Amino acid sequence: ETGVTQSPTHLIKTRGQQVTLRCSSQSGHNTVSWYQQALGQGPQFIFQYYREEENGRGNFPPRFSGLQFPNYSSELNVNALELDDSALYLCASSWDRENSYEQYFGPGTRLTVT
């Protein structure tokens, strides 16, 4: 059973650019959540996808968008990057929306916006 994987590990982008981060869920998991963790802070919930549909969103602007694919892998897209978007982006997968308390996190993608 493979764990949650994320790519790339590190990324450097320029303000105004667009970025796509990827996440492969743990085998059998149908729910993916994305979090932004700024330096020295706890993770902040961005949104969750359940069976390819967005299933809840935190306090993030529309330029943060996502997709979940039939194989339950997921993407996080951020348009018009700002300096404050620099953070560790974590995805977490679980196997059922109702029982999603046991989330399994990936290692994260560290995004730096210059």
Place this chain on the structure above:
Amino acid sequence: AQKITQTQPGMFVQEKEAVTLDCTYDTSDPSYGLFWYKQPSSGEMIFLIYQGSYDQQNATEGRYSLNFQKARKSANLVISASQLGDSAMYFCAMREGNGNQFYFGTGTSLTVIP
């Protein structure tokens, strides 16, 4: 108001000693779940322990136990027999009802001293 408050930015403990990491929470939902995660410098969030609001007993998982005091809205993590590998950031988190959003605290950095 903050959903999760962790008031200890940093803690030190001697190897083989026990340590308590504090967490208080704020919710009006009678149904909620409380979690502790460990985040080593590698960035991955590792699930440690879970406590449901209706659970009568304090949760335990090996060397980890959760001191759940519902009336005080506290959910402190106790690590017994600390090991050098316990040095990491520790985050307390909460999920309300069947909601999909996890609220995280700002974390406590634990350093285990040989």
